[in-house]
Amino acid sequence: MKNYEYKITIPPPAWRVLDELTGAGHMAYVVGGCVRDSLLGLEPHDWDICTSARPEQVIDVFGAERVILTGLKHGTVTVREDGESFEVTTFRVNGPYSDGRRPDLVRFSDNLLEDLMRRDFTVNAMAYHPNEGLIDPFGGREDIEDRLLRCVGDAYARFSEDALRILRAVRFSAVYGFRIGSYTRYAMATEARMLGGIAKERVGAEVRKLLAGRYAAAVIRENIAVLNVIVPYLQDILNCSQNNSYHYANVFEHTMDAMAASWREEVFPAEWADEYARAALFFHDFGKAAVKTCDEQGYEHFYGHPKVSAERVDEILRGLRMPNEYRRTVVQLVENHDATLYPSLPSARRWLLRLGEEQLRRLMKMQECDATAHVASVHKKRFADLKTFSDCVDMVLAEASAFSLKQLAISGKDLLTIGYTQGPEIGKTLRSLLEDVVEGKLKNEKEALLSAAAGMR
Numbered sequence: 001m002k003n004y005e006y007k008i009t010i011p012p013p014a015w016r017v018l019d020e021l022t023g024a025g026h027m028a029y030v031v032g033g034c035v036r037d038s039l040l041g042l043e044p045h046d047w048d049i050c051t052s053a054r055p056e057q058v059i060d061v062f063g064a065e066r067v068i069l070t071g072l073k074h075g076t077v078t079v080r081e082d083g084e085s086f087e088v089t090t091f092r093v094n095g096p097y098s099d100g101r102r103p104d105l106v107r108f109s110d111n112l113l114e115d116l117m118r119r120d121f122t123v124n125a126m127a128y129h130p131n132e133g134l135i136d137p138f139g140g141r142e143d144i145e146d147r148l149l150r151c152v153g154d155a156y157a158r159f160s161e162d163a164l165r166i167l168r169a170v171r172f173s174a175v176y177g178f179r180i181g182s183y184t185r186y187a188m189a190t191e192a193r194m195l196g197g198i199a200k201e202r203v204g205a206e207v208r209k210l211l212a213g214r215y216a217a218a219v220i221r222e223n224i225a226v227l228n229v230i231v232p233y234l235q236d237i238l239n240c241s242q243n244n245s246y247h248y249a250n251v252f253e254h255t256m257d258a259m260a261a262s263w264r265e266e267v268f269p270a271e272w273a274d275e276y277a278r279a280a281l282f283f284h285d286f287g288k289a290a291v292k293t294c295d296e297q298g299y300e301h302f303y304g305h306p307k308v309s310a311e312r313v314d315e316i317l318r319g320l321r322m323p324n325e326y327r328r329t330v331v332q333l334v335e336n337h338d339a340t341l342y343p344s345l346p347s348a349r350r351w352l353l354r355l356g357e358e359q360l361r362r363l364m365k366m367q368e369c370d371a372t373a374h375v376a377s378v379h380k381k382r383f384a385d386l387k388t389f390s391d392c393v394d395m396v397l398a399e400a401s402a403f404s405l406k407q408l409a410i411s412g413k414d415l416l417t418i419g420y421t422q423g424p425e426i427g428k429t430l431r432s433l434l435e436d437v438v439e440g441k442l443k444n445e446k447e448a449l450l451s452a453a454a455g456m457r
Helices: 012-023 033-039 055-062 112-117 140-145 155-161 164-176 182-197 200-211 216-222 224-230 234-238 251-261 275-283 305-319 324-336 345-355 357-372 376-398 412-417 424-438 446-455
Strands: 028-031 049-051 067-071 076-081 084-090 092-094 106-108 127-129 133-135
Touching: 012 028, 012 049, 012 055, 012 076, 012 084, 028 033, 028 112, 033 127, 033 140, 055 067, 055 076, 055 084, 067 084, 092 112, 155 164, 155 182, 164 182, 164 200, 164 216, 164 224, 182 224, 200 216, 200 275, 216 224, 216 251, 216 275, 224 234, 234 251, 251 275, 251 357, 275 305, 275 324, 275 357, 305 324, 324 357, 345 357, 345 376, 345 424, 357 376, 412 424, 412 446, 424 446
Parallel strands: 049 084
Antiparallel strands: 028 049, 028 127, 067 076, 076 084, 092 106, 127 133
């Protein structure tokens, strides 16, 4: 079970927490995701610690002033060390889960193996201490090497304890490229209905991470039964044909190919790796089935689908309790994904004014990914037009003009000094001035702007 071959570099603050616990006579290990990520060659976000010490003993070791009682009922406290926070949890055995999320009761334990047995997947059921090496009772290290995701013990039991683990499996697969073991996958599909009872915020957080994963497209294809339970309207696009001269696949396959393109460096450079654009690619055609028509020649059309798609995405993301900023950004991209970005300087100015540089860059890259999932002739023309439009955007930005109210050389306070009164008129005037700057009618200089503003009264 112990393996001294693998060495994990633990940050000094986390090491000091381990050292103080073991120095006081307790067992202590870094555990879970930080061990998994270290073995994957990734930088862990958090260093969680499990210990034989009871919560009150942890408080005795570190002092009450360094301990936050974050989850005392379940044996978890947060220890502050050198300005950082570390979750320290007592070894435990979980009781029954009546709410499908948290155990009704826990029993503290002195046995590390019992603690690791309660965890979700083998790759998360490993612990490490520099003096003891890697403790891996369920073959998690080998599963990492094989890129395999399996539940610890019985998959049905693990999912009945917390149904969100079903979606976490999909997310781990999408982010890390793990293939899901056949028994675990079968249990996920048959128990997916339980996700309907999970808090929407928890589901939404997993969906957000899943859609940003490098392997999301392939994983969604393989786990459609799970996604159908939590994503309304996904079923509508699964077999929605696109019989026209622009597409080679149905809506679902087109969507998956567009998502996959976002991880091709020549299409979506690393500096524009963006979770918003990738989420928008997943949702961009969710309204197509609702507006589909067929002409006399048998060609299928989807007039108005960006608007319907945006409305549906807004509904979905609200339902998943996604943060407002995330929701608004993704919805705006979906609404504009089919817009013509005409390759000219005036067009570039208008779009910069409408979306701002960051969001416009997202839209451009999203359209490139979308274009790759069309027939070659469409793909080639759109790429050429987008390249020219991108050059226009760069030229406009080089002019050092303003494209947001923050960039204007004056503010509302300046308008007050020339006789304006506090109220809606100030905002309206500033927006009008900004439009004139973007169109090149005015220079973004304080004197010129104030003169123009005075003439608007």
